[in-house]
Amino acid sequence: QTGHTSLDYGFVNTAATKSAITYIDGDEGILRYRGYPIEQLAQGSTYLEVAWLLLYGNLPTADQLGDWDDKIRHHTLLHEDLKRFFSSLPHTAHPMSVLSAATAALSTYYEGQSDPNNPEHVELNTIRLLAKLPVIAAYAHKKSIGQAFLYPDNTLSFVDNFLKLNFGNLAEVYQVNPVTSRALERLLILHEDHEQNASTSTVRLVGSTGANQFSSISAGINALYGPLHGGANEAVLDMLARIRDSGESVERFVERVKNKEDGVKLMGFGHRVYKNYDPRAKLVKESADEVLTELGVHDPLLDLAKELEEIALNDDYFRERRLYPNVDFYTGVIYKAMGFPTRMFTPLFAIGRLPGWLAHWTEMQNDPQTKIGRPQQLYVGSGARDYPGAS
Numbered sequence: 001q002t003g004h005t006s007l008d009y010g011f012v013n014t015a016a017t018k019s020a021i022t023y024i025d026g027d028e029g030i031l032r033y034r035g036y037p038i039e040q041l042a043q044g045s046t047y048l049e050v051a052w053l054l055l056y057g058n059l060p061t062a063d064q065l066g067d068w069d070d071k072i073r074h075h076t077l078l079h080e081d082l083k084r085f086f087s088s089l090p091h092t093a094h095p096m097s098v099l100s101a102a103t104a105a106l107s108t109y110y111e112g113q114s115d116p117n118n119p120e121h122v123e124l125n126t127i128r129l130l131a132k133l134p135v136i137a138a139y140a141h142k143k144s145i146g147q148a149f150l151y152p153d154n155t156l157s158f159v160d161n162f163l164k165l166n167f168g169n170l171a172e173v174y175q176v177n178p179v180t181s182r183a184l185e186r187l188l189i190l191h192e193d194h195e196q197n198a199s200t201s202t203v204r205l206v207g208s209t210g211a212n213q214f215s216s217i218s219a220g221i222n223a224l225y226g227p228l229h230g231g232a233n234e235a236v237l238d239m240l241a242r243i244r245d246s247g248e249s250v251e252r253f254v255e256r257v258k259n260k261e262d263g264v265k266l267m268g269f270g271h272r273v274y275k276n277y278d279p280r281a282k283l284v285k286e287s288a289d290e291v292l293t294e295l296g297v298h299d300p301l302l303d304l305a306k307e308l309e310e311i312a313l314n315d316d317y318f319r320e321r322r323l324y325p326n327v328d329f330y331t332g333v334i335y336k337a338m339g340f341p342t343r344m345f346t347p348l349f350a351i352g353r354l355p356g357w358l359a360h361w362t363e364m365q366n367d368p369q370t371k372i373g374r375p376q377q378l379y380v381g382s383g384a385r386d387y388p389g390a391s
């Protein structure tokens with residue numbers, strides 16, 4: 001069963017993007033990567049195995065995955081000149097701005113090796129981006145806390161290397177926490193793709209002009225930064241902290257949302273496609289209790305989030321508008337328990353979504369139907385008129 005197509009609804013939406021990567025049924029709350037249910041992948045797979053699946057269409061053999069993992073590990077180093085790029089930025093720079101700028105800057109080191117029509121270039125730059133984006137994100141974090149950048153440790157797994165780059169330091173031996181490691185792996189898997197969301201559509205649109213992977217991914221990072229998209233995970237924590245610090249009751253806050261006072265929204269709620277519970281949000285909520293308990297963290301913001309959800313799910317305002325928690329509602333509480341500052345939440349989303357962006361960029365490049373993206377317009381402006389004095 002391949003699921004609904006636009007034909008099932010009696011029309012052919014020629015403007016719709018054709019893709020074989022991810023299937024979503026927003027009414028049923030179904031999400032599948034290349035046909036595999038997200039629940040099974042999150043439970044048993046790894047970030048890199050799922051990345052291969054999204055990029056190449058099938059699960060890799062053990063040898064394929066081992067070889068790919070090895071290649072990625074050996075591309076984690078940034079050029080020493082690029083590391084100096086960070087010193088030109090204020091320590092207050094938001095990591096998402098650093099991430100998009102440094103990703104665009106990466107392409108300057110690979111000019112002449114970034115031809116979208118050269119499969120070897122595309123494969124190598126896929127590996128370079130998967131290997132280097134987490135390092136750039138970790139350096140943005142280290143920059144913001146005034147700590148020295150660490151070199152990647154290629155003896156560690158992808159996720160553990162990333163955790164060490166963020167939380168290790170030169171003064172002590174870093175011990176990977178297996179609870180954090182497994183929880184982060186699952187969260188990254190849950191973010192790897194989501195069909196034609198705003199940032200993925202941006203990557204496809206920019207790539208459709210012939211722009212290389214670095215420039216296209218940098219554009220996707222900028223789209224994800226917005227608080228209505230990937231920036232929502234950071235906005236949820238800010239919202240919960242504001243409720244806690246203001247002393248305002250949850251009920252009063254919900255009333256303000258319903259009255260649309262000052263444009264306030266229940267961040268982490270609602271979705272363009274899911275008009276039911278986001279299956280990712282369900283998995284994240286389930287693991288939130290488990291992860292915080294195993295990390296020995298009690299965060300009143302998790303209790304506050306659950307209280308908000310309980311009130312919203314039983315309120316006609318949200319039910320009538322089919323507003324449910326989305327992937328961003330609970331993720332921030334877990335990231336916070338792991339030790340990440342709020343501003344690192346959206347970079348974590350970007351690292352998770354990178355394989356999906358690259359898979360869509362590649363699918364678009366390989367599709368002979370691809371033309372330069374140019375969304376249709378309905379003109380509603382002024383009719384023809386003459387400039388004063390024009391003859």
Ligand code: SDX
Nearest residue numbers: 194197228229230232265266267268269270271272321326
């Ligand atoms: C992501 O597309 C993807 O797949 C994205 C994503 C991915 O994996 O890539 O899933 C990741 O971006 C998740 C969404 C994260 N954003 C947020 O949590 C921000 C808060 N959510 C909203 O801004 C909103 O729900 C959207 C933008 C996500 C979706 O908006 P829709 O479906 O276009 O809904 P709408 O704006 O047309 O609103 C319909 C009604 C309106 O009320 P009325 O005008 O009918 O009175 O619902 C209300 C809206 O005001 N509404 C909300 C609300 N979201 C919609 N009211 C309060 N709080 C909210 N969060």
